[in-house]
Amino acid sequence: xxxxxxxxxxxxxxxxxxxxxxxxxxxxxxxxxxxxxxxxxxxxxxxxxxxxxxxxxxxxxxxxxxxxxxxxxxxxxxxxxxxxxxxxxxxxxxxxxxxxxxxxxxxxxxxxxxxxxxxxxxxxxxxxxxxxxxxxxxxxxxxxxxxxxxxxxxxxxxxxxxxxxxxxxxxxxxxxxxxxxxxxxxxxxxxxxxxxxxxxxxxxxxxxxxxxxxxxxxx
Amino acid sequence: xxxxxxxxxxxxxxxxxxxxxxxxxxxxxxxxxxxxxxxxxxxxxxxxxxxxxxxxxxxxxxxxxxxxxxxxxxxxxxxxxxxxxxxxxxxxxxxxxxxxxxxxxxxxxxxxxxxxxxxxxxxxxxxxxxxxxxxxxxxxxxxxxxxxxxxxxxxxxxxxxxxxxxxxxxxxxxxxxxxxxxxxxxxxxxxxxxxxxxxxxxxxxxxxxxxxxxxxxxxxxxxxxxxxxxxxxxxxxxxxxxxxxxxxxxxxxxxxxxxxxx
Numbered sequence: 001x002x003x004x005x006x007x008x009x010x011x012x013x014x015x016x017x018x019x020x021x022x023x024x025x026x027x028x029x030x031x032x033x034x035x036x037x038x039x040x041x042x043x044x045x046x047x048x049x050x051x052x053x054x055x056x057x058x059x060x061x062x063x064x065x066x067x068x069x070x071x072x073x074x075x076x077x078x079x080x081x082x083x084x085x086x087x088x089x090x091x092x093x094x095x096x097x098x099x100x101x102x103x104x105x106x107x108x109x110x111x112x113x114x115x116x117x118x119x120x121x122x123x124x125x126x127x128x129x130x131x132x133x134x135x136x137x138x139x140x141x142x143x144x145x146x147x148x149x150x151x152x153x154x155x156x157x158x159x160x161x162x163x164x165x166x167x168x169x170x171x172x173x174x175x176x177x178x179x180x181x182x183x184x185x186x187x188x189x190x191x192x193x194x195x196x197x198x199x200x201x202x203x204x205x206x207x208x209x210x211x212x213x214x215x216x217x218x219x
Numbered sequence: 220x221x222x223x224x225x226x227x228x229x230x231x232x233x234x235x236x237x238x239x240x241x242x243x244x245x246x247x248x249x250x251x252x253x254x255x256x257x258x259x260x261x262x263x264x265x266x267x268x269x270x271x272x273x274x275x276x277x278x279x280x281x282x283x284x285x286x287x288x289x290x291x292x293x294x295x296x297x298x299x300x301x302x303x304x305x306x307x308x309x310x311x312x313x314x315x316x317x318x319x320x321x322x323x324x325x326x327x328x329x330x331x332x333x334x335x336x337x338x339x340x341x342x343x344x345x346x347x348x349x350x351x352x353x354x355x356x357x358x359x360x361x362x363x364x365x366x367x368x369x370x371x372x373x374x375x376x377x378x379x380x381x382x383x384x385x386x387x388x389x390x391x392x393x394x395x396x397x398x399x400x401x402x403x404x405x406x407x408x409x410x411x412x413x414x415x416x417x418x419x420x421x422x423x424x425x426x427x428x429x430x431x432x433x434x435x436x437x438x439x440x441x442x443x444x445x446x447x448x449x450x451x452x453x454x455x456x457x458x459x460x461x462x463x464x465x466x467x468x469x470x471x472x473x474x475x476x477x478x479x480x481x
Contacts, residue, residue: 003221004221004224007224019316022312022315023312026308026312029224029228030225030301030304030305030308031301031305034221034222034224034225034301035297035298035301037221038221038222038297038301039293039294039297039298042293042294043291043294046267046268050267050281052277052278052280052281053277053278054276054277054278054392055277153281153282153285154278154282154392167277167278167392168278169277169278169281169282169392170281171267171281171284171285172267172284172285172288172291173285174285174289174290175285175288175289175290175291175294178289178290179294
């Protein structure tokens with residue numbers, strides 16, 4: 001089980017998406033997944049080994065690292081990618097459910113099971129709202145856990161067994177900060193894409209509904 | 220998910236590219252991505268572990284490393300490759316949109332649609348004309364901009380393309396000016412120069428492709444203008460003949476690159 005699994009899942013989602021949805025999938029693949037695997041993972045690879053405190057007291061480094069990094073940035077990033085991609089599966093399941101129903105009744109119930117209308121529209125809108133919500137939740141989590149999106153090069157630690165306030169140095173803080181900003185920028189871009197898609201779908205189907213009613217009244 | 224996935228995505232675009240575009244793609248995959256993955260990553264693999272400073276002061280090494288390498292060469296190249304490959308997706312999306320429109324026409328039973336079945340639409344190769352020409356040209360333009368920006372960023376951040384053996388550092392908490400030694404500086408310099416050279420070749424290929432597309436566009440327009448000035452009685456016949464000739468010329472150009480098609 002690797003990221004290739006997520007990639008295959010999302011490729012399946014692509015077939016039932018709108019144009020903006022496909023742009024969202026492309027952004028997630030190229031600017032988030034690929035950057036994570038090809039570049040970001042390696043920066044945080046040896047973060048614990050390279051975390052150095054100005055003290056020889058055994059255990060002090062471990063305790064300080066644990067205090068300042070309860071969950072590593074890179075793990076939060078991976079969780080965010082997984083959580084944000086998952087709501088799209090709701091759409092895939094709904095389409096599969098429609099196709100199953102058609103098989104079960106042995107006749108064509110829908111003009112096109114993959115077309116976004118009726119119940120599938122609701123599922124699609126729910127998946128968009130969930131995606132946006134989860135993006136915002138993770139951004140807020142990053143902000144709260146690490147006091148903003150900055151990574152200092154020095155942190156002062158005085159937790160037992162450190163005998164006094166000790167200077168601890170984080171490795172590659174500038175590089176980590178650059179990639180953190182990149183993560184935030186791509187998250188914001190994905191939020192904007194999701195909101196545009198939501199607005200577009202709501203607008204499109206409201207107009208369709210209104211025109212149908214208008215035509216019925218005239219008849 | 221790795222560079223192989225990028226290869227799959229871009230391979231689809233290859234079919235609709237010009238011959239120079241296909242050469243560019245080959246250079247990108249063989250001389251940049253493959254070299255990055257197979258060789259360069261190993262050279263930079265132990266960069267912080269083997270970055271040694273002449274001091275026992277804890278934290279001095281971390282701070283000096285961070286000062287001299289705000290973002291590692293290898294990460295900068297990975298980002299450059301990702302950004303440079305992304306504009307090709309614009310072309311892929313445009314082609315997918317056109318295919319979708321043709322499929323819709325076919326399903327509606329439009330008699331203008333010249334395809335016999337959906338499979339033909341899927342396999343069809345689009346010529347670079349009309350709105351696809353604009354998308355393709357913009358994608359090359361963006362590629363050029365990204366390449367240039369990253370090369371400049373590289374030059375600016377590392378004061379040239381040479382990796383020095385020794386760096387002098389006096390950032391706090393280093394107690395005084397301390398000598399720090401970079402691991403494998405010569406090997407890193409060699410790879411840096413190689414990657415810069417290949418980037419420059421890619422820039423040249425993109426410029427050549429842009430010139431080719433612009434020349435084709437203006438030649439096509441002047442031929443059309445020339446045709447419209449001719450005798451109006453034979454206008455339709457002349458136009459159709461010219462169109463057929465243009466088609467033959469563009470077909471023969473594109474057929475010669477069958478060897479590159481995936």
